Amino acid sequence: MIRPAIQSMTGYQPGEQPRRGKVIKLNTNENPYPPSPRVVEAIRQAAEAGLQKYPDPMAGAFRLRAAEVLADDLPQITPEWILCGNGSDDILTILTRTFVGEGDLLRYPKPSYVLYKTLADIQGAQVDVVDFQADWQLGERFTAATDRLRLAFVANPNSPSGTVLSVAEVAKLADSLPCPLVVDEAYVDFAEANCLSLVGENPSVIVTRTLSKSYALAGLRFGYCVAQPQVIEQLVKVKDSYNCDALSIAAATAAIDDQAWLKQNCEKVLATRARMADAFKDKGFVITDSQANFVWCTHESRDLKQLYEDLKSAGILVRYMSYDGWPEGIRVSVGTDDQVDACLAML
Numbered sequence: 001m002i003r004p005a006i007q008s009m010t011g012y013q014p015g016e017q018p019r020r021g022k023v024i025k026l027n028t029n030e031n032p033y034p035p036s037p038r039v040v041e042a043i044r045q046a047a048e049a050g051l052q053k054y055p056d057p058m059a060g061a062f063r064l065r066a067a068e069v070l071a072d073d074l075p076q077i078t079p080e081w082i083l084c085g086n087g088s089d090d091i092l093t094i095l096t097r098t099f100v101g102e103g104d105l106l107r108y109p110k111p112s113y114v115l116y117k118t119l120a121d122i123q124g125a126q127v128d129v130v131d132f133q134a135d136w137q138l139g140e141r142f143t144a145a146t147d148r149l150r151l152a153f154v155a156n157p158n159s160p161s162g163t164v165l166s167v168a169e170v171a172k173l174a175d176s177l178p179c180p181l182v183v184d185e186a187y188v189d190f191a192e193a194n195c196l197s198l199v200g201e202n203p204s205v206i207v208t209r210t211l212s213k214s215y216a217l218a219g220l221r222f223g224y225c226v227a228q229p230q231v232i233e234q235l236v237k238v239k240d241s242y243n244c245d246a247l248s249i250a251a252a253t254a255a256i257d258d259q260a261w262l263k264q265n266c267e268k269v270l271a272t273r274a275r276m277a278d279a280f281k282d283k284g285f286v287i288t289d290s291q292a293n294f295v296w297c298t299h300e301s302r303d304l305k306q307l308y309e310d311l312k313s314a315g316i317l318v319r320y321m322s323y324d325g326w327p328e329g330i331r332v333s334v335g336t337d338d339q340v341d342a343c344l345a346m347l
């Protein structure tokens with residue numbers, strides 16, 4: 001009695017999360033540094049205040065603080081423009097469930113975040129996968145009006161390439177598409193620009209964010225999206241009533257409140273990223289110009305699956321990825337300088 005759509009799907013395979021042993025973990029783009037100390041203090045206080053009551057279903061404290069922080073990029077924003085989730089994957093699920101029904105079409109680029117396919121599969125929906133051009137831009141094919149097209153995803157910066165579409169380019173995509181466009185900005189704090197302003201101009205643009213990467217809180221599970229209030233109102237009907245717990249709401253609010261920490265952390269990560277890119281090039285890898293906290297490396301002659309295995313045996317975990325029709329590659333997260341040096345020495 002399992003739905004055929006579920007029985008026939010493979011399911012998302014998260015990157016390896018070793019639970020024991022000493023591993024240099026550069027495979028799932030976590031932040032190598034601890035979060036703002038205010039986060040731990042906020043969790044302690046929330047726990048002491050007691051957990052016997054249900055949390056605020058809308059995570060109001062976070063929405064209030066986030067609206068103030070995000071007003072730099074989107075002056076019209078109020079808490080009503082924000083929906084919080086149990087990680088941004090939860091937000092992506094809510095969006096897919098809201099817009100895409102059985103037999104409908106979900107569009108996204110390739111190579112990109114593999115979860116988008118899983119979300120379509122769960123709905124029993126079809127996917128329309130559009131290859132990036134050689135320069136990691138998207139052509140007109142991405143905005144083609146296709147029967148039953150209900151939603152489009154674009155990760156910007158993209159994973160695994162770390163490349164970006166300009167804000168003007170994303171605006172053009174949103175204007176040309178016959179359906180809403182979700183801009184997945186999981187890595188945007190490491191990039192030069194973001195698309196928040198487009199949400200004010202176009203009700204079809206939805207921006208998703210996460211605290212997992214730039215705020216160093218992947219273990220906490222907190223993400224959010226920004227959209228016009230009439231869109232948020234619909235999304236609220238789809239989410240779990242209490243999709244964010246009291247501890248994560250307190251922690252996420254403290255995290256977004258500490259913008260000085262964020263700025264410092266991003267500066268450290270960007271400095272190491274630049275050094276990594278140069279070092280990988282020196283070793284003969286082909287590198288894309290990354291605006292995220294990882295570097296995508298391909299190689300003209302080396303067997304990268306074997307290289308991934310060899311690094312793993314040496315206690316260094318990177319992400320090996322192979323997309324049909326594309327050269328295989330390894331995606332290496334920006335670690336601490338020591339972690340990166342260990343990886344380079346092994347290479």
Ligand SMILES: *Cc1c(COP(=O)(O)O)cnc(C)c1O
Nearest residue numbers: 087088089113155186210212223
């Ligand atoms: C990591 C990542 C996410 C998910 O983030 P969570 O908030 O941890 O669920 C979403 N999109 C992309 C492209 C990512 O790389």
